[in-house]
Amino acid sequence: MKISVLGTGMVGRALAARLHELGHDVAIGTRDVAATLTRITQDPERTREWREATADIPLLSFRDAGLHAEVILNATAGAHSLAAFDAIGDDALAGKVVLDLAIPLDLSRGLPPELTIVGDDSLGERIQRAHPQTRVVKSLHTMYYEVMIDPGRLSGSHVVFVGGEDASAKAVVTELLQDLGWPADSVIDLGGIISARATEMYSRLFFALYAQLETFDFNIQVVRAAVQDS
């Protein structure tokens, strides 16, 4: 699958590297390719990380990454996500599947972050509203990036949510999740993109749990009653 990952942070790099390793045709998108390359090469640690994980993956502008992809993964910081999609442009976005895993976090006051979009709206909905010809699926944003790409690292069953308006786009995302190691029965479809409110707001509990557990290396499972009606 032709996949572009928007964002050069830890999450974006880890997802791009894993999807490349799985045989997908992956590109990474960034706002300013030259500036990103300069930032990487000025820091020996960053250079090493970049070479190890993502050396064979083309680094493109958001626009070119959008043109490259059938599926676009949004791993930008929530504050920059809408600008990234604007930079791609509606002609390049039309009809494409967007797996949006960004969260609109305000990290200016440290951890736990509060949300900049909260209550009766969400980042997932805003991206979908701003670009109605894309098919946005909110997923993978409720856990640590190492769990996203290796769900088996946890010691029991746990869940990943999908939410979006388009059933075929959710099927594409579910296939990608299964590629990443998510069992079919771990994927919970929460309905439309409005469910992004629920899952983005969950991030506040995610960070509260981090503070208590002192690790990001966890996720949640949904436990049901022993006897089910259905």
Added chain:
Amino acid sequence: MKISVLGTGMVGRALAARLHELGHDVAIGTRDVAATLTRITQDPERTREWREATADIPLLSFRDAGLHAEVILNATAGAHSLAAFDAIGDDALAGKVVLDLAIPLDLSRGLPPELTIVGDDSLGERIQRAHPQTRVVKSLHTMYYEVMIDPGRLSGSHVVFVGGEDASAKAVVTELLQDLGWPADSVIDLGGIISARATEMYSRLFFALYAQLETFDFNIQVVRAAVQDS
């Protein structure tokens, strides 16, 4: 333990009945005792429910329920919670433990409800701020009331959160949780009352899961990595 449950809805009645059954000295508090009794006796179904579960439990005004209690459980609708505590009065509240399980839901547009307090504040914090001499512990609000009083009904381990400023109040609440059947290792202390933001916002995911699962009879478990550092 002398316990008053504020609120005569399903949640309040179920908690009061179970705590009474466990041998605690329980009262139920309501805004207007005469009006509540009239409402119950006018509806044969309500009369039957009330007699079955709570016939031996005194129904008191909020004020008298507050005076009765060592521990006050807030099971009022979130929109009425602050008024209920105001009705009790600070002299009756001083030093007492408040187990706050209310959520500030706006149910006027049906399910899923949105939150009326969200983001950088929470109902738990507002109650604590309005009555600084009480010791508020936010707990039990992340699940269905039948799960609150019978955690063993679910087919696996799952968690209950506590958050509050006072360690001894959290110990009292944890003891009550264990009375209700919560194993010690299912109780996760999320720190101060600020964590009520996280757990109240989780309610949006709770209702999204309800819409998907078509049952309230579930809860979440926190699943950790197989190998832990600590």
